[in-house]
Amino acid sequence: MAAAFNPTAGKPLRPFLTFALPLLLAFGAILGFIGGQAAGLGPAAGTLVGMVVAAVLAFVLPRYLPQQTGRWTATGICGVLGLLAGGLAGFIGGVILGALLGWAVYWLTTGNYRRGVPVYATSGQTLWHNAFKFICGTIFFFLIAPIVTVIPLSFNAENFFTFTPGMLALDPEAYSLRHYRDFFTNDAWLQPLKNSLIIAPLATIISVTLGTLAAIGLSQSHVPARRAIMAILISPMIVPLIISATGMFFFYSQMGLWMEEYLGLSKDLTGYIKVVLAHAALGIPFVIITVTATLVGFDQSLTRAAANMGAGPAKTFFKIQMPLILPGVISGGLFAFITSFDEVVVVLFVGAAAQKTLPWQMFTGLREQISPTILAVATVLVCVSICLLTVVELLRRRSERLRGMSPG
Amino acid sequence: MSNATTGPYNLTGVTPDTGLKVGQSDESGPVLAADGTSLKSSLNRALRKQKMRALLLIAPLLFFILVTFIYPIGEMLFRSVENQIVGETLPRTVVELADWDADVTDVPDAPVFSALTKDLMVAVEEKNHTRLGSRLNYELSGVSSLFRKSGRGVDDFGEVYTDQFVALDPAWEDPATFIAIFAGERWLTANAAYDGEGPRPTFRLAPGVEDVLPETARMYADFARVVQVEDDDNPAEEDPWNAVYLALYEDLSAGAVIPADFPQAALLTQAQDAVATFDTEDLRAQFVEIDEDWADREVWRIIQGYSAPYTAGYFLNAVDLQQTPDGVAWRPENQQIYITLFIRTMIMSTAITLACILLGYPVAWLMANLPARQANLLMILVLLPFWTSLLVRTSAWKVMLQREGVINDLLVWIGIVADDNRLALINNATGTIIAMTHILLPFMILPLYSVMKTIPVSYTRAAKSLGATNWTAFWRVYFPQSVPGIGAGSILVFILAIGYYITPEIVGGTKGVFISNRIAYHISSSLNWGLAAALGAILLVIVLALYWAYDRIVGIDNVKLGG
Known part of the structure; x- marks a missing residue:
């Protein structure tokens, strides 16, 4: 049911006129409207130009050019139009709009829009199929857009939180690294960064050590009151942070006084101990969950085999069990790390100014003196999370492959 | 070289095949383990050992969580009813x-x-x-x-009595007089030996003085303690407060019987004779x-x-009630904020949950029905926000939603919205709902995806081949099978949403804040910790009820992270 108008290939005009052309005209009108607004032509002129370009491309491209070449041609034509209308930025905008239009022309005229639906599907079903894909695309856009928007904004040369005209015109002057410079030289940001890098690893070590041991204990076949124990150990994840923070606030202020008075520790040190312990408690459920999940796939007979060959419990643990469950332990650790690294509420309540962490500083920054350095920090943190995500994904795939759960 | 008497069949004691030998012999009895003990007790012992080992492995963490998490929460709950300050x-x-x-x-x-x-x-x-x-x-x-x-x-109250006592005998002005009457022997020695290092020796009353002059003794003990602890001074050198003289006046006029061997008995008896003629002071x-x-x-x-050590006052306050002479009643209209706030928290959390279902369902369906490779690629788009710092996402939304922010700029630029009539997307409920839906969406998609992954495609196909339309096949066959996923995701999102603090605080303004923000306010600004604890306790009960429901529907063990 391809709707390209091409009499030589035996394709009549009618379906083209009733189906592909109106849709392409509408699409062209929308793109032209946007382009016209951007270039300052006004909505009417932009829409008209867009429709004309779309109509011409729809008639000419599918008939005379193969898909690849045709799409490049459309991109090129719109790029040139954009260049005439608005310089370098206009060119880039035109290239994007042209690529979209070119894709739409071939998608509609060659019948690619029916890919993914069975041949017997009605037009309504085809429409729904594509609309559904579009909706999903929009949702994914919604998920990613805020995070992606932050990245270019962090290179803003001005103290604004939005795209300046200079940035839109791709003026190099409008971009700078000044916010990054501020992040890496300003003590108000460096101290929190240092605190985060002290607190998060220490909390992770505590939660991973205790959590792994407990997960191994929980995975044994006969554990009395297993459900109750599990519920208690998971509770830090279930109880809302604000409640945990309130409880910890009362508890740790007394404990801090006690440590200062009877153990003679300095105020700073007790502050760090308090925050590390509080964060360790928050990270534990993640370690428990991931490690118990890994242990489900662990063959207990391996430890018996090791014991049979004369290995002591310690040796069995480190030589046999640990290497096999290591991926789970590492991803649990990463979860615990990110929990502590991201955590604001508890540290806000439990910590003192000397323990200010990076998220805390961002929080005060957002609430009080709003500075674009936050966006630079956010970009750095996004990169950190991408790294962590990659590691966790690789570990997960490795363990799935080992267990033969994944086809790839 | 072996001989018959030491051969394997003649060994005494336990050998690996003892159980076997006993079993082969004709003697009947309990089944025995390899070492000759009964199999049952041997197995029990092994089981006990295994249990002990498991518990030992769990114990450190359990202890840690109980002390640093469960206990603090219990303490918080206690604080919500505790009211010892008045007493x-x-x-x-x-x-x-x-x-x-x-x-x-x-x-x-x-x-x-x-x-x-x-x-x-x-x-x-x-x-x-x-x-x-x-x-x-x-x-x-x-x-x-x-x-x-x-x-x-x-501190001026009761001065009338002080003046009259001093007028009666200047000795009453001397701290030593009081020390002689009230101070205990041991404290006197310890206090004399005190050289300024470490804490001062705690003041002790002389034995028996409480029976003779009960009020004054109690007052003087308070005085001595405060002078030592608060002022770090020696009570033996400080003039007693007027309140001590007031108490002494009351004790004496109440007819205290001064024994003859009492310290300063003469002075006290003289004063007792005089108090009847003292000018009095109307304290009221x-x-x-x-x-x-x-x-x-x-x-x-x-x-x-509020003099009782425990009170329901904080809880009443937390639900806009108050204790009145006629029993429990509503607070004045203009002071009723918490019920509204709880309802708003619930409504907004529900809205966020619904938005998450609406947005999460199609995406999860798509991923569950795509080939593994593409699904994994899309999964990264879901997991990236999940792994990105909460603060980063909140700041991103602040950037996007502001009056001069990206979305408003874009709308103005396209011409949908006039420049002087920009949309108010932030500092209200809209901002909170948009930002929190984005933040919590992965928590809906992941459980939905893992449930949908297990629904066989053949069911829908079978329904269609039996004549169902697409809609019927989805609604009657596919959807019911995905309901556990919706349940799991909804409860997870709802539990997380009602306890949120950071995001509403930043993008919520005054109309978009949750009960958590009020709790934080009472902890850090108004310092009404009891009320904060009561609000927290109510929130905790709601969450635990939901958690219980979650456990019933999905089971805690089935919580999955990252697919």
Whole structure:
């Protein structure tokens, strides 16, 4: 049911006129409207130009050019139009709009829009199929857009939180690294960064050590009151942070006084101990969950085999069990790390100014003196999370492959 | 070289095949393990050992969580009913006030005011009266300033008695006189030996003095303790407060019997003979002169009502109720905020959950029905926000939603919205719902995806081949199978949403905040910790109920992270 108008290939005009052309005209009108607004032509002129370009491309491209070449041609034509209308930025905008239009022309005229639906599907079903894909695309856009928007904004040369005209015109002057410079030289940001890098690893070590041991204990076949124990150990994840923070606030202020008075520790040190312990408690459920999940796939007979060959419990643990469950332990650790690294509420309540962490500083920054350095920090943190995500994904795939759960 | 007597069949003691040999022999009896003990007890022992080992592995963490997490929460819950401050700060007044009936007399009698003078004197010196004032101010506004004002004047109360005692005999002006009467032997020696290092020796009353002059002894002990602890001074060198003289006057005029061998007996007997002719001071008038509120029945009623060590007051307050003479009643309209806030928290969390279902369902369906490779690629788009710092996402939304932010700029630029009429997307409920839907969406998609992954495609196909339309096949066959995923995701999102603090605080303004923000406010700004604890306790109960439901529907063990 391809709707390209091409009499030589035996394709009549009618379906083209009733189906592909109106849709392409509408699409062209929308793109032209946007382009016209951007270039300052006004909505009417932009829409008209867009429709004309779309109509011409729809008639000419599918008939005379193969898909690849045709799409490049459309991109090129719109790029040139954009260049005439608005310089370098206009060119880039035109290239994007042209690529979209070119894709739409071939998608509609060659019948690619029916890919993914069975041949017997009605037009309504085809429409729904594509609309559904579009909706999903929009949702994914919604998920990613805020995070992606932050990245270019962090290179803003001005103290604004939005795209300046200079940035839109791709003026190099409008971009700078000044916010990054501020992040890496300003003590108000460096101290929190240092605190985060002290607190998060220490909390992770505590939660991973205790959590792994407990997960191994929980995975044994006969554990009395297993459900109750599990519920208690998971509770830090279930109880809302604000409640945990309130409880910890009362508890740790007394404990801090006690440590200062009877153990003679300095105020700073007790502050760090308090925050590390509080964060360790928050990270534990993640370690428990991931490690118990890994242990489900662990063959207990391996430890018996090791014991049979004369290995002591310690040796069995480190030589046999640990290497096999290591991926789970590492991803649990990463979860615990990110929990502590991201955590604001508890540290806000439990910590003192000397323990200010990076998220805390961002929080005060957002609430009080709003500075674009936050966006630079956010970009750095996004990169950190991408790294962590990659590691966790690789570990997960490795363990799935080992267990033969994944086809790839 | 072997011989028959040491061969394997003649060995005595336990060998690996003892059990086998016993089993082969004709003797009947319990089945035995390899070492010859009964199999049952042997297995039991092994099982016990295994249990012990498992518990030992779990114990450190369990201990850690119990101490650093469960206990603090319990303590918080305790704080929501604890109310010892009134009884601790005004111990004498509370006792005197116990018999007062607000319906009979407007204002309590003189003994109450006398007790209040003494209590307040101690409280002022220990700087507790303002704390008590702010505590009672939660129940009746104005009490805070009442206590602060009275605290400034109370040290002059009872001066009439001091002057008369001193006029009677200058010895009453000498701290040594009081030390001789009240101080215990051991404390005297320890205090004399004290060289300024470490804490001062704790003051002890002389034995028996409490029986003779009960009020004065108690007052003097308080005085000595405060002088030592608060001022770090030696009570033996400090002039007692007027309140001590007041107590002495009361003890003596109440007919204290001074034994002949009592220290300073002569002085005391002389004073006792004189007190009948002493000028008296109307303490009640003094108090009312400082602040008329002391003649207000309500103030006394509040003090009396909150004198018990435990109170439901914070919980009543947390649901906009208050204790009145006629029982529990609603607070005045303009003070009712918490019910509204709880309802708003619930409504907004529900809205966020619904938005998450609406957005998460199609995406999860798409991923569950795509080939693994593409699904994994799309999964990264879901997991990236999941792994990105909460603060980063919140700041991103602040950037996007501001009046001069990216979305408004874009809309103005396209021409949908006029420049002077930009949309108010932030600092209201809209901002909170948009930002939190984005933040919590992965928590909906992941459980939905893992449930949908297990639904066989063939069911829908079978339905269609039997003549169902697409919609019927989805609604009657596919959807019911995905309901557990929706349930799991919804409860997860809802639990997370009702406890959120950071995001509403930043993008919520005043109309988009949750109950958590109020809790944080009471912890860090208003310092009404009891109310914060009560609000937290209510929130905790709601969450635990939901958690219980979650456990029933999905099971805690089935919580999955990252697919």
